[in-house]
Amino acid sequence: MSKDRKPLTQLAQAGRKPEWTGMPGQPGAIVNPPVWRASTILYDDVAHLRSAARSSTHERLFYGRKGTPTAWSLADALTEMEPGAEGTMLFPSGVAAIACALLSVLKPGDQLLMVDSAYDPTRNFCEQMLKSYGIETIYYDPLADSVSIDHFINENTRAIFLESPGSLTFEVQDIPAITALAKAKGIVTLLDNTWATPFFFPALSHGVDITILACTKYIVGHSDVMLGSVIATPDHFPRLRQTAYLLGQMVSPDDAWLASRGLRTLGVRLNQHQESALQIARWLSDQPEVARVLHPALPSCPGHEKWARDFSGSSGLFSFVLNGGDEAARAALIDGLAHFGIGYSWGGFESLALPVDPARYRTATTWQAEGPLVRLQIGLEDPADLIADLDAGLARFRKARG
Numbered sequence: 001m002s003k004d005r006k007p008l009t010q011l012a013q014a015g016r017k018p019e020w021t022g023m024p025g026q027p028g029a030i031v032n033p034p035v036w037r038a039s040t041i042l043y044d045d046v047a048h049l050r051s052a053a054r055s056s057t058h059e060r061l062f063y064g065r066k067g068t069p070t071a072w073s074l075a076d077a078l079t080e081m082e083p084g085a086e087g088t089m090l091f092p093s094g095v096a097a098i099a100c101a102l103l104s105v106l107k108p109g110d111q112l113l114m115v116d117s118a119y120d121p122t123r124n125f126c127e128q129m130l131k132s133y134g135i136e137t138i139y140y141d142p143l144a145d146s147v148s149i150d151h152f153i154n155e156n157t158r159a160i161f162l163e164s165p166g167s168l169t170f171e172v173q174d175i176p177a178i179t180a181l182a183k184a185k186g187i188v189t190l191l192d193n194t195w196a197t198p199f200f201f202p203a204l205s206h207g208v209d210i211t212i213l214a215c216t217k218y219i220v221g222h223s224d225v226m227l228g229s230v231i232a233t234p235d236h237f238p239r240l241r242q243t244a245y246l247l248g249q250m251v252s253p254d255d256a257w258l259a260s261r262g263l264r265t266l267g268v269r270l271n272q273h274q275e276s277a278l279q280i281a282r283w284l285s286d287q288p289e290v291a292r293v294l295h296p297a298l299p300s301c302p303g304h305e306k307w308a309r310d311f312s313g314s315s316g317l318f319s320f321v322l323n324g325g326d327e328a329a330r331a332a333l334i335d336g337l338a339h340f341g342i343g344y345s346w347g348g349f350e351s352l353a354l355p356v357d358p359a360r361y362r363t364a365t366t367w368q369a370e371g372p373l374v375r376l377q378i379g380l381e382d383p384a385d386l387i388a389d390l391d392a393g394l395a396r397f398r399k400a401r402g
């Protein structure tokens, strides 16, 4: 965030240029850029059409696929949240954003270093798409220091992908050390920053080159839109934009508008998610049915000291390991919850509980735990209700475990 405006002020003001919120020559302006829907853009004459085709299309009406002020406003606001950013490209989902970001930096023959705790569709993209293009992916331990990562680097290593904390097991990576190593070796770093968002972790200020958000989660915040973004430094943005254009990537103005609406309240929502999640995580830590709580702001989380050093806050997603029990005992806990939905995704206003099995997605490391894992997304409900619900759930777990 810029130095002269605090983050909450910036979230309220970013992306509201007068040319997007007012009519030229008329007094006044509306607060939010409206939904500008367009495929065709009309030109005055042939000369105008030809000159438009020769000029930059950045924040200029050209053809619907290049966007309208509704999407530009969201992209501009996200760029403002990341000091050091040149620009932001928007995508129809977080996975589309990850795929395009990787394609913008890799070519056949390259090697990619991928954190072993990465979101499994990110791994699938590497294994099922990049591999077929002759790009090799090597997985590394999320807790690896830069010396261990250096051992994997060879002359073909082009990029290092980080996800910190990992969205199932919450290991926090040493981002400044890894980005410093990468810079010294001319390697590009990409970070999936969906958990913290730039509000709690401005990634480019910590040396990351390209940062990805599944805006579907906290940016939208209301569980009703799929959207992704990639924010990049001046060195990487032109290639990113070109790749996104070549792949025909764009977002609907309605979705961009809903995401901009979500962004206005990102700060207050994240602060509340943080407070409620911490209260519940601390309570869970004291329960005998719980072996470990994996929440970056708690010392029990691997990499906690990196979180304390680098992040300004924690969001509402974390996991806990049950003390013994099997699949059926875990299901007994989750199935009877009254205030938690059971479903994928996270970052919305509502709480969710999910059974997760990280061992299935690991190749460079092994996941070992005292019992099954449950991931919680703590929403904006009263934490006392959520604790009472979990308390009853742990009693069901105890009974089913025997």
Ligand SMILES: Cc1ncc(COP(=O)(O)O)c(C=O)c1O
Pocket (backbone or CB within 6 Å): 093, 094, 095, 096, 119, 163, 167, 192, 194, 195, 214, 215, 216, 226, 227, 228, 345, 346
């Ligand atoms: C960490 C992380 N990154 C990326 C994504 C992908 O986002 P989307 O569902 O919008 O494709 C997800 C979705 O759950 C996620 O958890």
